[in-house]
Amino acid sequence: DITIAASTSVGTGPLSAVFTVATPQDIPVAPPENFEASDVTSTSAVLSWDPPPPDSLNGEIIQYVINVTVQETGERFQLTSVTNSLTVTVLSPFRTFVCIIAAATSVGLGPFSVSFTVVTPQDFPASSPVSISSSGITSTSAEISWGPPPYEDQNGVIISY
Secondary structure (H helix, E strand, C coil), rough: CEECEEEEECCECHHHHHHHHCCCCCCCCCCCEEEECCCCCCCCEEEEEECCCCHHCCCCCCEEEEEEEHHHHHHHHHEEECCEEEEEECCCCCEEEEEEEEEECCCEEECCCCCEEEEEECCCCCCCCEEEEEECCCCCCCECCCCCCCCHHCCCCCCCC
């Protein structure tokens, strides 16, 4: 809403009637802020953030987009939310998830944030050792050998067998 008054060196005259101007929406010009991960388990986390600063919204935020890259494997996936938090239940144990987030209006997606990481803790191995074999079998001994579980199933640092 706008009102206008004229002024002279003596003073200001009366205000005009209220004039309303509405600007169209545009994309946000800044990313969301203050990203946090809480309640992190080996397979899930609660993500939360603040919207972009009010002077950079350029309209109504209708969605947040989070692009995620699994650092160890290069796998990529995308998450979306219509609120400023999200419970993610598709994480893998003992991985570093590199994330960037952007806000969107009905016009489009704004800029992505700087990257932030979510690190999940270790869990027990999801599969058993592989390539189990024996040699040197006698009546009192045998030599047994094996390989570790596949990398994607180790879910941490194997410390013993």
